[in-house]
Amino acid sequence: MxxxxxxxxxxxxxxxxxxxxxxxxxxxxxxxxxxxxxxxxxxxxxxxxxxxxxxxxxxGLSPKGQVNVWAEKLVNELVLQNDVLRPDQPLLITTPVMTSDLNVTNELALQLQQGLLTAFHAHEFNLVDLNVATNLRATEQGEFMLSRNWELLRTDLPVSHVLVSTMTLTPEGIVFNARVVNITNNRVLSAVQSFVTASSLSGYLQPSEIIESRDGLLYRHQKRGDSRYTVLGDKQ
Structure with missing residues (x-):
């Protein structure tokens, strides 16, 4: 048993x-x-x-391109130079513009703006997205919440600090300057300057042609690349 x-x-x-x-x-x-x-x-x-x-x-982290790495390095220095702005104070990232004309931008600047926003968020800053519309737009092409139409955007954003930046195209690459400004008194809280060679942004920049159209005028150079670089997609 x-x-x-x-x-x-x-x-x-x-x-x-x-x-x-x-x-x-x-x-x-x-x-x-x-x-x-x-x-x-x-x-x-x-x-x-x-x-x-x-x-x-x-x-896996999402893959990063040249522009994203550049944006991270710019923000790292801006954070290092910052003397007043606290991470809990709202910050708005504006679109980089051309130094020669503060009303002109390009595809590279628009992409860099997105990268700067992401890099600042990685440093745990309090960011405000101006392009979020007040209402969702459902269309046959999709559902959209972002807009650049000022009539669809909020006008009462509680923002007193903005990042403004300029860029200049040269025969060697891009000169870039950015600064965080208190818009209540125009005081600069942090600033950064940078130069990037064209070879580091091969997917965005192209050398000048022998015959170049600029501002309605034709320019002839001895060889390709003698003049400043242009951003792919820009109107000549």
Whole structure:
């Protein structure tokens, strides 16, 4: 009788032990497939911890281009030079404009503006997005919330600090200047200056042609690239 009871008991204990050893690790629930490769989240000694350890290259941060890295470096220096602005004070990022004409911008400047906003947010600044409209617009092309039409935007934003910036195109690249300004008294709280060679922004800049049209006039140069660079997409 004892032997008959002993065998089922041993079998039950073995099954229970197997079930315990096969219990999925809590970290395994976060595993995923990346380009056909099975990526497992690292977990110390394969024991669940409150804080998991991630492999950034495997888990993935969104890829960054040249403009994004440039924006991060600009903001890093602006934060370093900042002497008054606190992270809890609202800050508005305006579009960079051309030094020669403060009413003119380009595709590169528009993209850089987005990068500056993201970089400031990484430093935990209190950012305000001016382009968020007061109402959602549902159309056949999609649902839109962003707008550059001032009639659709709020006019009562509680902002007293803005980032303004200018850029100049040269035969070697771009000269860029930016500063955080208190618009109540025009005091400059932080400033940065930067020069980027054209080769570092190959996807945005193109060298001048031998014959160049600028401001309604034709210019002839000895060879391609003698004049200042232009931003791809700009009207000549």
């Amino acid at each position: 004892i032997n008959r009871l002993f065998i089922p008991t041993v079998m039950l204990a073995s099954l229970s032990l197997a079930a315990c050893t096969q219990t999925p690790n809590a970290a395994s629930n976060l595993a995923f497939s990346n380009n056909g490769n099975y990526i497992k989240v690292a977990d110390e000694d394969e024991v669940y911890r409150d804080k998991l350890t991630y492999d950034i290259q495997a888990a």
